[in-house]
Amino acid sequence: MDRRQEILEAAAKSFSLFGYKATTMDQVAKIANVGKGTIYTFFANKEELFNAIVLQMVEEMRAASDAATVEGASFEQNAHARLMQMLKFRETHQLYAKLIDEGKELRTPAVIEVLAEIEDEIVSYIKTKIERAIDKGELKPCDSELVAFLLFKSYMALVVDWGKTHQDEELSEERIAGLLRSTIFTSLLA
Amino acid sequence: MDRRQEILEAAAKSFSLFGYKATTMDQVAKIANVGKGTIYTFFANKEELFNAIVLQMVEEMRAASDAATVEGASFEQNAHARLMQMLKFRETHQLYAKLIDEGKELRTPAVIEVLAEIEDEIVSYIKTKIERAIDKGELKPCDSELVAFLLFKSYMALVVDWGKTHQDEELSEERIAGLLRSTIFTSLLA
DNA sequence: AGATGACCAAAATTGTTTTTCGGTCAATAA
DNA sequence: TTATTGACCGAAAAACAATTTTGGTCATCT
Incomplete structure (x- = not known):
């Protein structure tokens, strides 16, 4: 072996x-x-071993996100599905959930660092999707980096943060989709 | 005395x-x-004294925010000016800056609690402004609570979080205004 | 009747000892 | 010769003990 x-x-x-x-x-x-x-x-050391494991997880996430994509669906539908998919990973994936907890409670620097890298990775993944949609003429040109960042932060806020200020009553996926449709997504359309 | x-x-x-x-x-x-x-x-105790002081600060913030309002300006202009004003308080106001730091570094529960309350206060302040704009017919009807939350989180992300992932190069106010104009704000107009 | 500061228990801090852990490398095995 | 190993080391963390600080009280004194 x-x-x-x-x-x-x-x-x-x-x-x-x-x-x-x-x-x-x-x-x-x-x-x-x-x-x-x-x-x-x-x-070379514990941290490199850790990074290797996290890299595996990022690949898993990317695969899961791609799997949530529907060929021929609108940018909005796919972006929503992909972002929800990735955010569900935070609770679903044992390693991810554990790291989030450890980052928050123990403040382990190596963990905090890696969590930031994962989020960067997600944002740049969204960015490429936006750029592709612009090339296809589905979205009008925009600052893809900023828009990707804004989209990610918005989903994080609605999915993750909302419950903390509202006695853990999480928003329904439909309500999230509706809000973003009537605010950000429609503005992006070509 | x-x-x-x-x-x-x-x-x-x-x-x-x-x-x-x-x-x-x-x-x-x-x-x-x-x-x-x-x-x-x-x-009654140290925490109540603390709450009294923080309440004073919240009043100061509200006053500063109201002062940033221009009579007759658009919802977008005023909302932007008010949010930027309140977010500048985070660095400008000695107490606020100190509390943010203490919440992050020391994790003092009473401080974390109060910081969350301040943010709630800001969101509900924005909410009333949105509702007023809807009543005036300037904005179309929407879930004012959710939109207020989204607006606040978006500004927080762009003003506060962006620098952390981009070697502390903060976004210019013009770039922030432009992004939000072309995404959220226009969608809200009646 | 309002103000005070010595006083107290609880909690935080400091100081000390013990244990744990990441990483190395001489010895071993293949 | 090359890959594998686990006893070993210094540094860091954990556990424990001793000391100090601090929020809150209340008998005493204006």
């Missing part, structure tokens, strides 16, 4: 279960059935 | 300078030139 793969799987399991800080290299070595030193022949 | 007023001024000074946690009741008593026990004849 591939030792590198064994290590990746063990690390993914441990980070998902215990988070970054509470995962020890001894722990990972034991789960992977390798000596601790072996890990360091594949990964 | 009014002992209650002396205490309020002393507390405002101390909270602004040192934050909530690092302000002691002995400190406030000394600055106000009263015995510590006297404070407790006017305020």
Whole structure:
């Protein structure tokens, strides 16, 4: 068997279960059935191992988001589906949920950093989708970077933040879709 | 002189300078030139004294925001001016800046709570402005609560969050105004 | 009757000891 | 020769103990 793969799987399991800080290299070595030193022949240090795992997760998210896309549907429909899909990952995906919690509670720097990178990744993913829609003539030209940022932040606010100020009553997906349709999305149409 | 007023001024000074946690009741008593026990004849405890000070600040903000309003200007212009005004308070107003920092770094619960209340206050202030504009026929009917929330979060994202992911290069006010004009604001017009 | 500051328990801070953990590398195995 | 290992190390964290600070009270004094 591939030792590198064994290590990746063990690390993914441990980070998902215990988070970054509470995962020890001894722990990972034991789960992977390798000596601790072996890990360091594949990964320079704990943080690089962690980054590798997170990269895997980002790919999973991208795949899930692409899967939520409907060929031939409007930009609005697809953008909505993709953003909702990615935001659901925050609660659904064990590792993601764990990292969000650890970032908030423990303030682990490596985790905070990686969470910011994930969000950047999402924004630039949205940005490419906007640019493609502009090329197709579906949207009118705009500052795609800013619009992607605004869209992401808006969804975050409605999906994640709203519940915190309104006794955890989360907004229905329909209400979110309706609000954004009548504000941001229509303005973007060509 | 009014002992209650002396205490309020002393507390405002101390909270602004040192934050909530690092302000002691002995400190406030000394600055106000009263015995510590006297404070407790006017305020039930430290947190109530704190709330009284924050309430003063919220009034100041509301006044500053109203002052930024131009009679006869469009909803967009006034909403923009008011929101920018309130968001500038975050850096400008010594107490507000101190509290934001303390909430983030120290995590003082009383501070976090009060910061959330301030934001709620801002959102409901925007909400009333939206409703008034709808009544005047300037805006078409909408879910004023949600729109107010979205507007506030959008401004927060552009003014406060953008710099964090883009090496602290903050967006120009003109760029912010332009983006929101071409997305949210135009959609709201009647 | 209003104001005060010495006083108290609880909480925070500081100081000390013990344990844990990331990373290395000489020894070992293949 | 090359890949793997786990005992070992210093630094950092956790656990624990000792000390100080602080919000709040109340008997005393204007």
